[in-house]
Amino acid sequence: MxxxxxxxxxxxxxxxxxxxxxxxxxxxxxxxxxxxxxxxxxYRKGVNEKAQEVxxxxxxxxxxxxxxxxxxxxxxxxxxxxxxxxxNAPENALEIKVTAFMWGWEFEYPNGKKVYSFFNSVVNPETNVYLKPEEVNDMFKAYIPEDTPIKVLCTSRDVIHSFYVHPAKVTEDCVPGRITHLWFQINQQGDYWVFCREYCGTQHSKMAAVLKVVPKGEFEKWLNQGVQSNNPSDKQNL
Ligand SMILES: [Cu+2]
Structure with missing residues (x-):
């Protein structure tokens, strides 16, 4: 294993x-x-009542x-x-640019492909039950290859956010006008939450994105499918 x-x-x-x-x-x-x-x-009456020299x-x-x-x-x-x-990310790390905004994340891949993930509630509004990352629509997931170090270059469009990959334990502030970085690697396919870890406003709790870890071949195929059709003006379903 x-x-x-x-x-x-x-x-x-x-x-x-x-x-x-x-x-x-x-x-x-x-x-x-x-x-x-x-x-x-x-203290006991009559015992050691006088101060003693240390x-x-x-x-x-x-x-x-x-x-x-x-x-x-x-x-x-x-x-x-x-x-x-x-x-310090390894040399062969895949670089992804992440731009945080109120309230979501933009992922940009080396070939210019972008994924927008925003207003993702982590709780089902009807049942109030926590969602699993797999329940989020695949359209809004940022794909990453398994067994590959990922270097994230992070910035923000408005206020300070913090990019946090839940299972990878890494977090880094995303600051307007500055580029910060972190790296991580996930070896098992699956869907993983990304949270904003810096309170940034009323919809802070909905600043969740999902990383979809797939085999390298599948990732390449997805990456070269061209720029995704979703953009911030489309309203995202859960
Ligand atoms: Cu935030």
Missing amino acids: KEILAYPANYWQTMYEIWLFISVVIYLVVFLPAAYFLIKYR KESKALEVLWTIIPTIVVIYLATHSFAFYRIQR
Whole structure:
């Protein structure tokens, strides 16, 4: 079985697990003695009522300075190494230009083909049930090839949005007048949500698009079918 998601998603996951583990360890190291001392040295009449002199311990001071320093240096360097991988798309990545607007996404492929996806409610308005990405009309899906790194160059036409590929764990702000970038790779065919992850106005929740991951051959065929007929003046059905 191949992994659904290749890096950088798996780096995000590893980093998340490392940070979670260290956080839990630090919590226990701090909280357990604190709880113990809280009970041990609680106020009791006639016991330890006089202030006591604190004895300094050089060894302890050195220890609790050095250990956190090592932990912080480890997290910083490790995170930076992962960040570089997540930041720099491989050479063979397929470049897609994404322009965010209120409230949708425009995808532009290297041959000029464009897909507009907008006002996609993620909830069925009648039943109030969450939609599956496969339920969105294929016309409004941005196709991408499987097993291929995708580099997204993102900008915005109006306010700041954020392009977020749900399963790939990557997100990047789309800022007017600026081009930002991110990359990801999905190894399993299927439909995946893209959300706007930066609150941008009343219809923010409808800024969802769908990526359709298909085999490379099918992608090429779709890409060369010419510019899609859907454009922002057509009203999209769900
Ligand atoms: Cu938005």
